[in-house]
């Protein structure tokens with residue numbers, strides 16, 4: 833079922849699809865990560881690509897919840913950060929493509945807000 837976006841703010845970044853799929857740096861066209869379509873409720877991401885460009889992504893939906901702060905780390909399954917509670921796959925960051933990043937991503941099913949920095 834398609835979801836209705838509320839905010840979609842992409843800076844120096846392209847998304848393969850409306851609100852998910854591969855994420856690309858707009859300056860060098862390298863993919864920097866992959867966002868799973870249906871399992872997140874809100875994403876805030878800032879990163880610096882290896883090419884020097886600073887990009888950011890902000891996405892949420894009309895029906896997004898407030899979310900609950902969560903101190904747990906996401907678990908990694910096959911390169912993908914997943915919710916530690918329900919194992920929902922959320923996002924992949926290609927560590928070798930970015931010098932740093934800062935993200936907050938909310939799991940749709942349990943509403944936990946995970947924070948992660950590099």
Ligand SMILES: [Zn+2]
Nearest residue numbers: 857860881883
């Ligand atoms: Zn780049």
Ligand SMILES: [Zn+2]
Nearest residue numbers: 915918939942
């Ligand atoms: Zn969850």
